[in-house]
Amino acid sequence: xxxxxxxxxxxVTHPLGQGQPVPLxxxxxxxxxxxxRLEPGAEVALFNGADGEWRAVVAETGKKGGxxxxxxxxxxxxxxxxxxLCFAPVKKARTDFIVExxxxxxxxxxxxxxxxxxxSERFRQDRHQANAVEAxxxxxxxxxxxxxxxxxxxxxxxxxxxxxxxxxxxETRAGPATALSGAPEGPWAILIGPEGxxxxxxxxxxxxxxxxxxxxxxxxxxxxxxxxxxxxTLWQAALGDWR
Amino acid sequence: xxxxxxxxxxxVTHPLGQGQPVPLxxxxxxxxxxxxRLEPGAEVALFNGADGEWRAVVAETGKKGGxxxxxxxxxxxxxxxxxxLCFAPVKKARTDFIVExxxxxxxxxxxxxxxxxxxSERFRQDRHQANAVEAxxxxxxxxxxxxxxxxxxxxxxxxxxxxxxxxxxxETRAGPATALSGAPEGPWAILIGPEGxxxxxxxxxxxxxxxxxxxxxxxxxxxxxxxxxxxxTLWQAALGDWR
Numbered sequence: 001x002x003x004x005x006x007x008x009x010x011x012v013t014h015p016l017g018q019g020q021p022v023p024l025x026x027x028x029x030x031x032x033x034x035x036x037r038l039e040p041g042a043e044v045a046l047f048n049g050a051d052g053e054w055r056a057v058v059a060e061t062g063k064k065g066g067x068x069x070x071x072x073x074x075x076x077x078x079x080x081x082x083x084x085l086c087f088a089p090v091k092k093a094r095t096d097f098i099v100e101x102x103x104x105x106x107x108x109x110x111x112x113x114x115x116x117x118x119x120s121e122r123f124r125q126d127r128h129q130a131n132a133v134e135a136x137x138x139x140x141x142x143x144x145x146x147x148x149x150x151x152x153x154x155x156x157x158x159x160x161x162x163x164x165x166x167x168x169x170x171e172t173r174a175g176p177a178t179a180l181s182g183a184p185e186g187p188w189a190i191l192i193g194p195e196g197x198x199x200x201x202x203x204x205x206x207x208x209x210x211x212x213x214x215x216x217x218x219x220x221x222x223x224x225x226x227x228x229x230x231x232x233t234l235w236q237a238a239l240g241d242w243r
Numbered sequence: 244x245x246x247x248x249x250x251x252x253x254x255v256t257h258p259l260g261q262g263q264p265v266p267l268x269x270x271x272x273x274x275x276x277x278x279x280r281l282e283p284g285a286e287v288a289l290f291n292g293a294d295g296e297w298r299a300v301v302a303e304t305g306k307k308g309g310x311x312x313x314x315x316x317x318x319x320x321x322x323x324x325x326x327x328l329c330f331a332p333v334k335k336a337r338t339d340f341i342v343e344x345x346x347x348x349x350x351x352x353x354x355x356x357x358x359x360x361x362x363s364e365r366f367r368q369d370r371h372q373a374n375a376v377e378a379x380x381x382x383x384x385x386x387x388x389x390x391x392x393x394x395x396x397x398x399x400x401x402x403x404x405x406x407x408x409x410x411x412x413x414e415t416r417a418g419p420a421t422a423l424s425g426a427p428e429g430p431w432a433i434l435i436g437p438e439g440x441x442x443x444x445x446x447x448x449x450x451x452x453x454x455x456x457x458x459x460x461x462x463x464x465x466x467x468x469x470x471x472x473x474x475x476t477l478w479q480a481a482l483g484d485w486r
Contacts, residue, residue, distance in 0.1 A: 218485035242461035
């Protein structure tokens with residue numbers, strides 16, 4: 001797929017608008033001037049998750065900081081459909097991957113979930129939020145999903161919002177993919193279980209939840225990262241903004 | 244998703260059948276006895292891409308070889324739908340990933356394609372065939388897709404089989420995902436272009452090909468590896484064995 005532009009694309013936590021000066025942090029200055037070798041007058045694409053994407057021009061360069069001036073808005077602020085991706089974290093590289101794909105495929109929120117058979121109890125929220133920012137920079141998104149802290153499945157379900165439907169991927173139901181056609185519109189979540197599957201108690205809990213529906217992802221066993229992308233794809237095509 | 248069994252699962256290039264002795268290569272012996280520490284009497288799952296999956300028992304161990312005896316067939320030979328995944332190779336780790344996902348998601352053949360804007364002219368067929376074998380071992384597949392040698396797009400299209408439909412993912416058509424519903428049954432292929440996109444000449448060539456149809460994968464730019472998984476998912480759900 002097309003790598004958007006040859007412009008450097010940078011996420012900033014700063015308001016953006018016509019003529020708005022944007023000061024750079026030390027880290028950003030290092031990236032723009034030390035790594036990417038930009039000079040005064042160079043054009044940069046900026047976004048902050050709220051004001052769309054702006055074209056800005058380098059006004060001042062430096063080792064510890066710098067300044068950009070916003071010129072014009074290039075892309076209006078977008079917002080992906082109201083979809084949460086909930087998943088049991090796996091090994092670091094594959095969890096990184098799931099976060100990256102969730103940003104590319106367009107979710108509103110990334111929610112790691114600890115289940116009975118989760119094989120990785122640690123989840124570095126800060127690291128993965130930074131991954132999400134970087135993924136957004138690289139795929140041209142104007143929206144950066146929030147990456148939440150790890151929560152236990154029983155807590156997640158106990159606090160579940162009454163208006164959000166849940167699609168859970170259940171490996172014990174390997175078989176024809178349950179169609180999402182006819183499923184209700186509105187806020188949704190996808191839940192990808194751990195590689196050990198859900199426990200009997202967890203499965204019973206989900207089966208008893210009116211808002212939850214099981215979806216099989218075909219007859220072959222999928223890794224968690226494959227399942228996450230497949231589930232998000234099916235949802236986007238059936239209920240999201242791929243229609 | 245469930246990691247199938249705690250049994251060691253091994254691909255062998257040897258006939259399998261009731262009572263069939265299966266001699267091991269040095270490499271396989273090292274893996275089973277040196278790494279996995281199996282002893283005589285231990286059970287192993289074997290497949291060869293043609294005879295399904297068999298349970299076998301370790302009869303002899305050794306540093307340079309060994310012997311297994313097949314006992315019973317556990318899984319009948321499966322064959323994924325007649326789908327080819329054609330894609331422009333990308334950086335090594337992501338190409339590895341695409342191959343792995345193609346095996347998990349169920350394709351018949353993996354065909355790397357060099358296009359005008361391909362950013363990686365090398366494709367180690369042997370390495371990626373080995374990756375495919377390993378992916379099949381790990382995801383419980385009984386079928387290992389053939390990984391072909393790199394071919395140029397113009398050659399691929401010039402020799403295109405008259406009975407195979409082609410779904411190509413065209414980043415210039417970012418927008419609603421074109422539905423595959425109503426698309427014909429039969430042999431199919433997916434073509435994922437390079438990150439630089441197809442050239443104008445390539446796009447014209449594909450547009451003029453009666454068997455080819457463009458499919459958009461939503462409004463956001465996707466990396467090649469994301470696009471590959473998304474495209475395979477959409478196809479499997481619409482025309483494959485996920486139905």
